[in-house]
Amino acid sequence: MTVRFAISSSDGTKLAYERFGDGPPVVLTGGALTNRTAAVPLARELAGLGLSGVVYDRRGRGDSGDTEPYAPVREADDLAAVAEAVREEAGAEQVFSFGMSSGGLVVLEAAARGAALSRIVLFEPPFTGAAGQFQDPVRVARLTELISQGERSEAVAYFMAEIIGLPPQAVEGARQSPGWADMTKIAHTLGYDTTLLGDATLPAETLAAVRIPALVLSSDASTPVLQEAARATGEALPSGTHRSLPGVFHQVPPEDLAPVVRDFFTG
Structure with missing residues (x-):
């Protein structure tokens, strides 16, 4: 796919993204220390299941730009801008989003602020404060x-x-x-990422504002703290559920993860 620089976030930051497939778009938001290439395997799996996987570089990463000072709301605006761009590009009625680890915090912030997302999936959002492990x-x-x-x-x-x-x-x-x-x-x-997470406690106000259906996933091989954080997040969301999947630490193979994501978005 072609890297696109045609869109800008609300503060003018250029955002690079790629789209795989022709179905309803799923915008994949990556976690710490990754750029958009990390999500390409999942994007390709989703494309093979009738969706289109959209990967983008979060601000300050890869081929995207950056604008100081950093603020979580700016990342939420970035995701909203990518979602709107791919909606128009695909002529889609619905856009979904998947957030990996700290990327899930971006997805939650965007959804709480009213980004045009129909459903969201979060993989192990690191609200470890829910299990008593706070960010120091x-x-x-x-x-x-x-x-x-x-x-x-x-x-x-x-x-x-x-x-x-x-x-x-x-x-x-x-x-x-x-x-x-x-x-x-x-x-x-x-x-x-540390700014997004705050003290790692569940952000009650943000979670309460997310009214769309949400699925929170965790790997059965992750630490008990991460698994508890995912479970607690799912329970705290008004329309949220939690599900544990077979995997390794902080990861489920894309070929196993994609069908679960597809079924939730299309069910």
Whole structure:
């Protein structure tokens, strides 16, 4: 597909996106340390099931632009702009959205603010405060310091170890992976994700404002804290449900995930 720069968010930020398939659009919003390429496998699976998967670079990532200062409402406006653009492009009556991890926080914010989305699916939104694991402001401040000093590699490692809580061997494995360079390029956006999350408690006002049907998914191999966060989010949404799927830590294979997403959006 062709990368598109024809759309801009409400603050003028250029947004790059690609669309796979010709069915009703599903806008896929990625999580921390990813650009739109991470969602391409799921987009292709959805396209094969009669939908169209739309991947886009969140602001500050990949081929999209950025505008300071950062604010969650600006990310919500970005998603709304992409949804409206693909609605017109596809001549679609409905547009859906899937949010991965912190991308789910963007989807929730957009839906609460009235973005033209018919249904949403969230995969493990990290409201770990629902399970008693709150985001530590001291650690967030240290992450912010590393980013401001240009210590991109150390910021990514710190985020993985101290914010996510990955063991040292997992962080070292990530350092040695081919994707490490790409992650360090967008290390500055980690501050966006921590801002979106706040103290990691459930945002009652935002959740209450989401009136459309919502499905919250989790992997049965994720940590108990992430699984509880997903369950609690599903229960807190006015029209929400929660479902656990077989998978690995913080992930379900696209070929297994896509049919569940398709069935919810088209059911």
